[in-house]
Amino acid sequence: MNKPRLLIAASGTGGHIFPALAVAAQLSGEFEIAWLGVPDRLETKLVPERYRLHTVRLQGLNRRPGPQWLSAASQLLGAYRFARRLLKAEGFSGVFTTGGYIAAPAVLAARALGLPAVGHESNALPGKVTRTLARWMACLGLGFAEAAEYIPGIRSRWVGTPVREEFLRSPNPLLEIDVPPEAPLIVVLGGSQGARAINQLVVECAPGWLARGWQIVHVSGAGEFEAVRSRAPVHPAYHLYPFWEKMAPLLARADLAISRAGAATLSELLVSGTPAVLIPFPYAAEDHQRINAEVLVRSGAALHLPQATLNGPLLDRTVAALFADADILPRMARSARALAVPDAASRTADLVRECLGLRTPVG
Numbered sequence: 001m002n003k004p005r006l007l008i009a010a011s012g013t014g015g016h017i018f019p020a021l022a023v024a025a026q027l028s029g030e031f032e033i034a035w036l037g038v039p040d041r042l043e044t045k046l047v048p049e050r051y052r053l054h055t056v057r058l059q060g061l062n063r064r065p066g067p068q069w070l071s072a073a074s075q076l077l078g079a080y081r082f083a084r085r086l087l088k089a090e091g092f093s094g095v096f097t098t099g100g101y102i103a104a105p106a107v108l109a110a111r112a113l114g115l116p117a118v119g120h121e122s123n124a125l126p127g128k129v130t131r132t133l134a135r136w137m138a139c140l141g142l143g144f145a146e147a148a149e150y151i152p153g154i155r156s157r158w159v160g161t162p163v164r165e166e167f168l169r170s171p172n173p174l175l176e177i178d179v180p181p182e183a184p185l186i187v188v189l190g191g192s193q194g195a196r197a198i199n200q201l202v203v204e205c206a207p208g209w210l211a212r213g214w215q216i217v218h219v220s221g222a223g224e225f226e227a228v229r230s231r232a233p234v235h236p237a238y239h240l241y242p243f244w245e246k247m248a249p250l251l252a253r254a255d256l257a258i259s260r261a262g263a264a265t266l267s268e269l270l271v272s273g274t275p276a277v278l279i280p281f282p283y284a285a286e287d288h289q290r291i292n293a294e295v296l297v298r299s300g301a302a303l304h305l306p307q308a309t310l311n312g313p314l315l316d317r318t319v320a321a322l323f324a325d326a327d328i329l330p331r332m333a334r335s336a337r338a339l340a341v342p343d344a345a346s347r348t349a350d351l352v353r354e355c356l357g358l359r360t361p362v363g
């Protein structure tokens with residue numbers, strides 16, 4: 001018998017694509033999975049080796065009415081027609097989406113055809129697209145329980161944010177970076193695109209940290225790599241990468257992460273039990289990274305340093321204070337693990353099965 005078909009709509013940034021890939025891995029035995037994305041974005045690198053990728057041109061509609069708005073609106077209409085044709089012609093059973101622009105054509109097309117659409121929102125403050133579309137979804141999985149407050153009346157369930165399967169492997173895969181076993185390790189992360197402000201602060205602090213015998217793995221973001229390399233220290237304990245895909249062994253080995261507060265990264269830090277200094281991206285829509293960060297801060301898993309008032313000496317003092325007290329980092333690591341949802345991918349997969357009518361609801 002043919003497997004039922006599931007269309008996954010996830011596009012653009014790692015924060016949308018990696019959780020969707022984790023759910024797809026759970027479901028690929030029971031469903032024939034195809035993907036809906038956008039040309040020239042990260043999905044074109046990550047998806048085709050695993051699933052059939054269909055792409056449509058699409059951009060955000062959050063501009064003022066004018067020629068650009070008209071062009072975005074006509075792309076949305078085109079993408080909706082494309083998704084509707086695809087869902088119908090190939091007999092899909094439903095749609096799963098992690099939000100963002102690509103969710104709109106997929107959810108609207110599913111609704112028009114009477115098919116269930118299941119969403120997942122990883123941010124503590126759900127994105128505008130999710131808030132708008134949630135009423136047309138059969139159900140919505142939430143990365144943070146706090147998100148439910150912002151979407152009253154929506155059928156939602158807290159499932160955590162799915163992490164890649166390698167985060168759950170024990171023992172962890174090998175860290176393919178030459179870091180001595182006993183040396184304290186700081187990992188610097190700027191989300192899937194990198195973060196210029198964090199890169200500059202870390203380049204400023206790095207000589208002092210290296211002098212104290214600490215190791216630094218600095219993931220700069222591809223677009224930032226050359227600029228960072230030209231200013232960064234040349235030192236055997238300073239390891240610079242534009243992008244590092246094998247995040248699980250890296251975070252498991254890290255004593256401290258200095259990071260943006262994108263939701264997928266946060267769920268990985270929690271599952272890995274990695275204490276963090278969080279510097280949320282201040283221009284993220286509706287300041288949602290700050291709201292993400294505050295969830296971890298409240299539980300004791302992270303510190304929050306707002307970018308607006310941060311400078312090199314303050315970051316240096318904060319990191320030095322964390323390493324100076326033998327109890328703080330282990331305590332933060334325990335708090336991180338307590339907040340983690342390691343089985344979020346399987347919980348989300350269960351939600352998809354239930355909402356597509358392939359399994360009786362539990363609990």
Ligand SMILES: CC(=O)N[C@H]1[C@@H](OP(=O)(O)OP(=O)(O)OC[C@H]2O[C@@H](n3ccc(=O)[nH]c3=O)[C@H](O)[C@@H]2O)O[C@H](CO)[C@@H](O)[C@@H]1O
Nearest residue numbers: 013014015018191192219243244245247262263264265284
């Ligand atoms: C600027 C902005 O609005 N960013 C949003 C975007 O972030 P962004 O895509 O940066 O999202 P996250 O930080 O949540 O996730 C990045 C993902 O890429 C992976 N990764 C990253 C760098 C790297 O070198 N290797 C690697 O594997 C991380 O491990 C993680 O799985 O989507 C998230 C989820 O909706 C939001 O919370 C973020 O606010």
